[in-house]
Amino acid sequence: RFLGSKKRYFVLRGNRLTGYKKESLIHQVGAKSSSITLTDATIDVADPRGLTFVITTPEFDQAGKKLILTALSTREFNKWTTALNGLRSSPAATSA
Numbered sequence: 805r806f807l808g809s810k811k812r813y814f815v816l817r818g819n820r821l822t823g824y825k826k827e828s829l830i831h832q833v834g835a836k837s838s839s840i841t842l843t844d845a846t847i848d849v850a851d852p853r854g855l856t857f858v859i860t861t862p863e864f865d866q867a868g869k870k871l872i873l874t875a876l877s878t879r880e881f882n883k884w885t886t887a888l889n890g891l892r893s894s895p896a897a898t899s900a
Contacts, residue, residue: 847888855881857888 875881
């Protein structure tokens with residue numbers, strides 16, 4: 805068993821949210837990561853009827869891009885909305 809806090813991931817297929825998992829393993833050294841951090845991200849519900857989210861990060865802004873994700877069902881959309889709102893309202897690291 806690995807000890808330590810678990811990282812949470814949204815699982816995507818193309819631009820569709822298909823799952824959610826928690827991981828405690830760290831990528832191998834030199835492995836290219838396909839994950840992004842949502843620490844400084846802006847997350848907006850672009851189209852509630854279309855079950856679509858738009859996520860922008862400082863890196864995306866710099867490149868003039870944004871990540872558009874679509875949930876597969878209303879149930880999944882509500883789950884992601886709750887999770888993303890939790891990220892938005894979670895206290896940021898304190899600065900001195």
